[in-house]
Amino acid sequence: MIVPFSAADFLDRALAVYKDRIGVHDEPDQPATSLGELTYAQLGERAKAMAAKHDALGIGVGDRVAFVSHNSARLLSAFFGVCGYGRVLVPVNFRLSVEEVAYIVEHSGARVLYVDPELADSLAEVKCEFTFVLGEDADLYLDGVEPQPWEHEENATATINYTSGTTARPKGVQITHRNIWTNALTFALHAGVTDRDVYLHTLPQFHANGWGMPFAMTGLGVPHVILRKVDGAEILRRVEKYGVTVMCAAPAVVNAVLEAAQDWDGPIPGRDKTRIIVAGAPPPTKTIVRVQEELGWEFLQIYGLTETSPVLTVNRMRAEWDDLPPLEQAAKLVRAGNPALGVTLKIDAEGEVLARSNVVLEGYWEQPEESAKALEGGWFHTGDGGVIDDEGYLTISDRKKDVIITGGENVSSIEVEDVIFSHPDVAEVAVIGVPDEKWGETIKALVVKAEGSALTEAELIAYCKTKVAGYKAPTTVEFRDVLARTATGKLQKFKLRAPYWEGRDRQVN
The missing domain is CATH 3.30.300.30 (ANL, C-terminal domain)
Known part of the structure; x- marks a missing residue:
């Protein structure tokens, strides 16, 4: 039996198993009215109402729906209200200029654009068939109407995520439902996620679909704590208030937490309970030591790209390293990691890291030449230079493409x-x-x-x-x-x- 994968499957399981559990703690401090606490049942109703709204607008299967938003429960619901009903979500970096947002909306062919209230004035010039401001929920949802069902197609595009790379214009990375499924399950497995976890959205949800965590955490019934803007002290406060056990972050966020911890009054929250998953660049070994000693948090590192959904490698403490001194442990953890389950890596003759996996993109939206170049020879060309050591761990040593x-x-x-x-x-x-x-x-x-x-x-x-x-x-x-x-x-x-x-x-x- 083959049952096609769908992004909807993750929310469907939460509704089947955890419908009465609080699934979302929305950001309280935002320009839109906070949605407060939502059970998974309420999140499911919002996803259905969003899909029904798109039905009423005539937005069909495969049509693109763009969101320019800070982290929010409304954006979280779009991962299911848009993708879960066969439309294509285009999550846009809210830090981009008006011209950049306009290009992405036009290039993706988005028919609907949802804009964060904080950005409504600055993005007023961006043209789209339908434009709505998040927080004006009469425009976002159509309650009490059953949305049209979608016959799942796992190789259909679920999201288009625009990324900077080797061209002057960003490229639209097509991520399929199959990509989302594979990434979410393998990431959750390697990170040891269970329904006893609490997840803090320190990572922008637009960034590679929040690394797939909105899907993985929902499928396992994990409560989502929404953080709108990164602040080291506020991260510590949320960990203390909600009992956060896992978060994802770039190294700059790790530094912000370490700095805030210097002025924290009392024991650091989350000690021996919280794990922080880092990617974007390998932090210095001294930073890893500080995370483990000063915060008492577990440090994990991953490597990947938007084009790979994104997880290609995972590096987590192993039993064999338990007796090593902290600096030697950090020297092990600073590597990008081993291939995640289902990922094959190799280094080509020029030193470039190549990858094969079910997490690799379908292609670049309306850029067949760029797609062919990236997937030449049946391997994804990462554009990163690296080496694989005798233990099978990848270390990124250089960038072969013009990316900072x-x-x-x-x-x-x-x-x-x-x-x-x-x-x-x-x-x-x-x-x-x-x-x-x-x-x-x-x-x-x-x-x-x-x-x-x-x-x-x-x-x-x-x-x-x-x-x-x-x-x-x-x-x-x-x-x-x-x-x-x-x-x-x-x-x-x-x-x-x-x-x-x-x-x-x-x-x-």
Whole structure:
């Protein structure tokens, strides 16, 4: 018997087993009215009412529905109210500029756009067939109407997640229901999730579908604690209030919690109970030691990409390491990890990490050439350089594609270069990632000014922030007389980056 997988299956199980349990603690401090506590039964009703609303609007199976929102119970319900009824969810990074959001809405062909109240004014120019503001629930839900059923198709696209990469424009990653299922189950298995857990949404829900945790946690009846904006002290308060046992985070979030813990009055909440799953960049070994000793939390690391749903590898403490000193344990945990169940990895002749798995994307939305390039030879080409050691653990050592990961967010250096080059006082530009203690990596622009220009660093950074999301703007600008090129006129980024990474074993941070 073959029963097609669907994103709906996770909420269906919660409704069958945990319908009277509190499934969601919504963010109390937000511009929209908080939904407060929702049982899983109430979450299910909201998902149905959202689907019924789309039926009434004439939004058909396969049509795209975009959300630009901070973490919220309303966005959480969309993972089931949109995907679970055959439509395609397009979760958009709320930090993006108006132009970037407009491009994604247009490129995806979204027919419906839901916008966070905090962003309603700034995104008013973005055109869509139907636009609604979250929190105005009469526009979001149609209560009391049974939605049209969807005949599940596991290879149908469930979400399109836009990611920065090797092109100036973001690419729409098509994640299928089968991708979602495989990722959610293997991630939950490796993280040891049970219905006794409590999950804190420290990770943006738009980011690779919250790494798949909205699905995994729902299927296992785990209460979701919604955190709208990251704050180290607030994370500790939520852990204490709700008994949080698991969260996912970029290294910058880990640093924020460690900093807040320095001023925390009393025992650190979650000691010996909470585990934090980190990805985006490997943190320093000293940070791992601090998490385990100062917080008393278990540290896990994963590696993956939006294109892989995202989990490819997992690194978690093993019994064989229990008697090692803390620094030696951290040295083991700093690696990206072993392949997750169902994942096969290899390193090609040029040192690039290749992957095969049921979590790998269907393709890039309406970009067949990019899809063919990424999936050449039946393997997904990650664009990351790495090595696999004798224990079978992957370590990421370099990035072969023009991507900078800052604070857990991918930034295309080509996109930033395009923006900087559009300034009339810029003659040449190269954008590189350089190490940064807080953000892992930060963006540096190497710029040759047009003759006679008096352009300053502050002026150029401010200009960039009018064109792209603030996190994509360079944090520093270095003006040069010339940028060294090859005989054919090509910039050699690795040579430009080398001085800033001198003395480091890896060319990523």
